[in-house]
Amino acid sequence: MLMRTWAALTCAVAMLTMTGCMAPAHMFMEVEKADHARSTERGMALLRQHIKTLQDQGDPMGDYYYAMANADGWIDEVKDPKAITALFEKAAAKGAMDARILLALQVATSEPVPGRLDYAMSPRGNVEAWEQGLAKLLPLLQQQCYARRLVVDEGRPQVAYYSIAYKVWPRYRDGHSIQNAQKEWELRLKKDAHKQEIWQSIDEGCNNVGGEYLDLIDQVR
Template identity: 55%
Template sequence: MSLCLLAGLVQTGCSTAAKAVDQAHISGQQRDFDKQTGILRKHMQELQARGDPLGDYYYALANSDGWIHDVTDPKAITALFEKAAAKGSMDAKILLALQVAMDEPIPGQLDDGQGPGRDLAQWERGLAQLLPLLQQQCSARRLVLDMGKPRVRHYSIAYKVWPTFRDGYYRYNSGGSRTLLRDPDRQKVWESIHRSCPIPQNEWLYE
């Protein structure tokens, strides 16, 4: 056998072995992900079985986040939140109001930076809905994997709003120009809600 052919076989063997190792690693990661999200799903389903609207909210948010793929159409996902809100979920009501303010296609997106769209009337409508809700419940919950482990995470929703009043946002004028708007007084209102919002930590979920 020529040295060239032998070298080719060795290289091919190493490549095949490396691919097998990579596939095994990916497969192991997928199994672990499925196991951990299974714990999240079990927690959600137990709440639903008890008739707790929090379970319906978690189901809506899981579809919005994409770790459950039962529903993918934005309008249908929004309808899931509306269903949970109608059953009494304050978390769902909060994220629906936030969706209006931020002009987002679906509620949720809690890890994304958000701000008002071009329609400032919609921004104001959303904030008018959101403010009284946050005065009752200042945070929204989310099922997440934190360092690969399942937990309930709480988000201070006013933090999505007050930096906008501090940093400024644009009003688009009819002539094509735009005006930077800031509002220190409204910043104080929303920042106060954020600063006084208790955020539970270490709410881990187990099998």
């Protein structure tokens, strides 16, 4: 009872200043935001260190993760889309399967940069390129069904896994249409239950792939 009375008196006094009662909550939010920013910054520093360690070891995944980081924008040393694509090609030439997968997906989607894994994929009206890219992609996914990406999850650096077939089969379930110059919808990719089944089966077989946290990397100072 004493604590409630004291709290009420404190708030009553603070009302006179109009902001006193809200100050503790506001301060807590600011501290929380600052903590989140620091943990994210530290997580990204660990990811950069992880990339450098892999590159120093001659692991092609180091070049792949460097390409992905520039594509995602949290490393911005390379910005030109063609130059970023060249980074993926370099990693693929060294043996990074993830890079080969995303380059094939880039052909299918006609995207200027590989690796846009946060977005839905479509032919973007170019069905011929879509089919060509998927013809390259399918045998790769039969060897490895996912592509990896470095992320920070709640402040923790993580290797996230993405099922690539999941980006494909919904297009065959739903079809794909675009608007022409007259603002009319034109069907460019028909629904195809057989192709949907092929890609969806790959996706379903990829669901047991999880993420990996990188907390055991040497401390960044």
